[in-house]
Amino acid sequence: MRTARTWPTLGAALTYLGTSFGTYLKAILLLQGVSVLVVFPGLAWLFELALDQAGVEAVTRQTLGEVLRSPVADLLILLIGALACLVVLVQVGALLVIAHRLAHREPVTVRTVARDLLGAARKLLSPQVLLFVPYFFVVLPLGNVGVVATVVRGIRIPRFVVGSLLETDAGTWLYYGFLAMVLYLNLRLVLTLAVFVTSDASVAASMATSWRLTRWHTWRFVVLFGVVLAVAATFLVGVVNVGLAPTRFTDRVMPDASPLVAGFSLAAVQIAVFVVTGFVAAMLAQVVVVALGVRQGEGPDGGAIHSAPAEPVAARLHGPRWVRVVVGIAGVVALAVLSVYNTSVMTDIGNRSETGVIAHRGYPSRGVENTIPSLEAAAAARPAYVEIDVQQAGDGGIVVVHDTNLARLAGTDRDVYDLTTAELTATTVRAQGHEATVPTLDAFVDRAQELGVPLLVEIKPHGHESPGYVEDVVALLQAKGVAGTYLVQSLDKGVVEQVEALAPEIGTGYVLPVNLGRLPATTADFVAVEESSFTPSLLAEAHAAGKQVFVWTVDEPAAMRGYVREGVDGIITDLPTRAAHERDAVVADTTLSSRLEDAVHGILSW
Template sequence: MLATLARAASSVRGAFGLYVKATLLLQGAAWAVAIPLIVWLFDTALRWAGVSSLTHLNVGHVLTTPAAAGGLVVLAFVACVVVLVQQGAFLLIGDRLTRGEPVAARAIAADLARAARKLLSPQLALFLGYFFVLVPVGGIGAAAFLVQGIAIPNFIITELKKFDGGLYVYAAFLAAVTYLYLRLALTLAVFLTTDASVAGSMAASWRMTRRLSVRLLAMFAAVVGAAGLVLAAVVALGLLPTRVADAVAPGAAAVVAGLSLTVVQVIAFFVAGAVAALGTQIVVLVARARAPQGAPVTVPDVAVPDAAVPDVAVPDAARAPRRAVRLGVGIVVVGALAAVSVLNTHAMTTLSDEAPTLVIAHRGDASAAVENSIAALESAAALGADYVELDVLQSADGGLVVFHDLTLRRLAGSDRAVADMTLAELTATTITQNGFTATIPSLAEFVERAKELDMPLLVELKAHGRETASFVDDVVALLRAKGVAGTYLVQSIYPELADAVRAAAPEIGVGYVVPFSRGGLGDPPVDFVAIEEFSYTARVRAEARAAGIDVFVWTVNDPAAMRQYLRAGADGIVMSAPREAVAERTAFVEQTGLSGRLEDLVRVAMGR
């Protein structure tokens, strides 16, 4: 293992300049060509389906619209080719370095084109699943930019952990996915360097990595761990000048912070490139060593060249154009760095003049009481939350209760369904969570106590499928009777319920709950959207602002993520930890120096 790591490091070090050029070229092409093309293809496919975004509600419609489905197939092919080029270029460079051959851009492009043609088959789906599901979820280390950020939505993980044994199920799932990733780690190497199909490459990788998973994991972890230590040191040193400027020269702090952020971003860029190069070089070395079935894991005794290409005499007539190209590239790079520094400085000095982000306690304060209980409401109010979010279901006799699940299994240990129980039965039911005990409250009881606490509510209408026709009217009537229709908000994951509330009570602020969305926001007929953080993008926020629609992000429980959304100008963050959220917002609002803002932006830049 150590020999492989040493050989990989030696190879990358000897051709570091080549890797830097490759990284700049690939990333530049990605931002200039690949991303705009992919966005255009996706928007075009959605337009052919007559929708503005892909959501949980319209995915079936989009996939069954022939033109849109065809557009998505083209998009899938383009996205796979982009990933193939980004990951494959480094791998082919490493393969040539290991074999002592010169690295020629034309030869690498030809190899990539040959591999891309193999994707013109039904096995495109396998490649798509491997790189867009398995690698980002189970992978360790660098991945192509296009799959970075793909992950299991946090709300799914959070809800799973709430069930008995849910944490163990999640841990087992991650272990299984990671193991599968390690066994298939050589797939791309085989795919690029042989005539094997995607399935054949996966099968070959499975054979070649037999009894190798732990060592692969250790090598990848060593690379990522070393990079993490370097980045931690860079961040610490990068924050130091701004902290000094905050103390001794506040007027210059913005410029210092902007320049510091640029330096950190540049170093992080090179570190990420080094991680990608080392990771692919490890794959190359292991793939070459394991190619014969049953061969032990050894590093081929091949000298690594110190230069990417052999010494070749260059005619004087050819030197001038090369110098001109280098000069042009240098000017572009310097100009880009200057522009980034200016933008970073502007980001450091720009503060939102809008109202502070709302803190919305998800089902109250579940850290101090059972979720959706009166005690959870009281605790959230005491902590200073702006709203308490609650879930409303209809009982068998038409009553309204504050409860999230469709059955009592998780909180009361009973398999009875809410739809089968009367209001009296439900409100007499004892529920427990995290050592706390309560009874299920009725909506009327919950609203009455919220009024006493002067705590506005965000009411989410749930559905079990057996609601009476008066469900929405009953909720509206209760809110009006309590005198809170003009101050409370109502949302639902079911657009028809939210639309019915708007039609029945225009004075109530109404919103859609969006658990999944890709694309634009469009112009929904609501006052706000509550969007899962996995689907929150700058584009969604910009379109919402243009349409006069507020954006609430849920469910945000990580303090760093809270600060990120505070800085991004989200109108509200829905979280299960109101204590931490209120504290983070207070610190954010009261922040006077720039070092804290710089730290937040650095963490965002690092993807942390």
């Protein structure tokens, strides 16, 4: 069996692509257009219908059980999963079918591609389709090797889960071990879809074939994909710099023209990104097909794969002249519409209210989280609030600590609810070269008042509290005279409602580590959303309901600027000094080029 040599494979793939890139672009434009106009709205509608059947606004940690208890909602979610699998097959499979037909000098038309995809789709009508579910929704998106469909591109491990794992040595090994396993599976199964859509093989047989053909050759695919992505990234950097140049120029000499120039530039960059990502998708599909052919004994010098696509095949893809005219007009109209829309966006994102910076557990890199030194370090950054976590000790005292178990910070495998307040406050905690002792909430509030820093207190029930736990926290805040200036939040909706009933003067927040859907029903004054669950529509819905939105835990400078421009009310971060700097820079910067740069960064990140 022949080896999928790197440069000949790339050369052959590039030859096919060079003569038929227009075909791929049309296919990608059609697939993405159908996805945006039909598929995504359809899947969103089905998801909303499932939520309505379950009687909830969103899937959260607390509503998941209600969703699972609704048979109709479960059936709808299964339907959504099945349709999503079909969409992935069509989006990725279409490019692979085109690549296969070009390599074998077979006609490439909408009809022939649809016919091949329909034949492949029929094979999904078996229990083996269940093998594709983890492949499509775990291996493909998390490994991100090869062609990835739009519908699964946003799937990722939430940042708070990653952050929690990286806090311990065992978690770090687990996280990177999992990523290594997913990457390995991705590389070994990279030929699966190509085999599936270009042969009579079943799902299981396609996976088995890919596994066999990639044995001892995974590194070659790393090189193949790496070269393609590196070239595309280099080209994109150049495109972005060219796109930013006109706005940077008008910022200096004609500021009044900058919104229009920025809008047009952003539209041009968006189209360029679409073309480049189209090139990457097409090139990767062609690479996979050529590599598959070589591994099966085909190649430029023999077998079914030819050195270049036949001209008659490529010519058939152009269609009638009027089609090309319509496509050209559509492109011009798209550029004009995008330019007009982006001009308003560029102007609007500079007119945001100031976003508050909230120090997450103090300043963890300058003091052990949730300790007095960490509070003191955070106070120097002048945050809007310092966020802390409180739990009840075994004797009823309230202490400031995040983990229920002390193993991570104190190196002792004991739980907070098994220790007295005295034992906890005598416990030394260590992290990042710092050490301190566990403070009581009483002592923490006293020091915060001395520093003039208000607190955002997160009540964390561990399941062993006394009935008056929440009342004790509220009573302490009231006794200290800070109930009207502090905020209280919790993952537990019942705790939030209890705080509101006990002290209406306290601002309350509902913490959402996961939120799929609309804004959950809550009487809280704000919602604290983990980054992966934040959406502009959620922000708009919350503001329309008179509620604020805090996002956690935001530590990337570009993300900080993005949330400020979005108009979120608070950024919860481990880096309050950097967040304040980025926030102030966005507020003070009246030029359009920086806004355009952040917008472009958002496009590239997606």
